[in-house]
Amino acid sequence: xxxxxxxxxxxxxxxxxxxxxxxxxxxxxxxxxxxxxxxxxxxxxxxxxxxxxxxxxxxxxxxxxxxxxxxxxxxxxxxxxxxxxxxxxxxxxxxxxxxxxxxxxxxx
Numbered sequence: 001x002x003x004x005x006x007x008x009x010x011x012x013x014x015x016x017x018x019x020x021x022x023x024x025x026x027x028x029x030x031x032x033x034x035x036x037x038x039x040x041x042x043x044x045x046x047x048x049x050x051x052x053x054x055x056x057x058x059x060x061x062x063x064x065x066x067x068x069x070x071x072x073x074x075x076x077x078x079x080x081x082x083x084x085x086x087x088x089x090x091x092x093x094x095x096x097x098x099x100x101x102x103x104x105x106x107x108x
Contacts, residue, residue, distance in 0.1 A: 002051065002062070002075040004085075007092035013101065017075055019045030019062050029066065029073075037066035047075065053104035054085040 003014035021029075025043045032040060043064045050058040060081060065074040077086035088097070 001072050002047070002077075002089070004088045005092040006095070006098055008095050013093070013098055015049065015051050016072070017051060018048040019064055019073075019075055020048045021045040021064065025064070032066065034069050036068045038068060040066045045075070047077075051085065053101060054083070056083060057085050060085070 001014040002017040003012040005012050021043060025045065028040070028043075043066075045062050045064050047057055047060040047062050060083065061078050062075045063078060065076065067073055077083070077089050093101075
């Protein structure tokens with residue numbers, strides 16, 4: 001999941017995003033899939049989805065945090081990333097931007 005906080009509430013909006021990873025990271029994920037992996041080191045990857053309305057998001061470097069077996073890994077854009085999506089992930093989005101995202105993905 002790649003989530004952005006909603007600045008006017010305690011909620012978050014998230015995309016069910018995928019990341020491309022190297023073979024050792026993929027193999028390790030398979031090994032720990034049914035375990036609590038929250039103590040695992042974070043891994044590097046590349047965003048494998050375009051996330052509307054954020055043009056240019058496809059291929060962005062991400063940091064992957066594994067979770068427990070019931071929770072998908074979390075994806076974080078890197079601190080060096082100054083894209084709009086990265087800034088929104090760090091700082092949050094207001095209700096207007098949230099509704100723009102819903103419209104862009106056809107959920108309005």
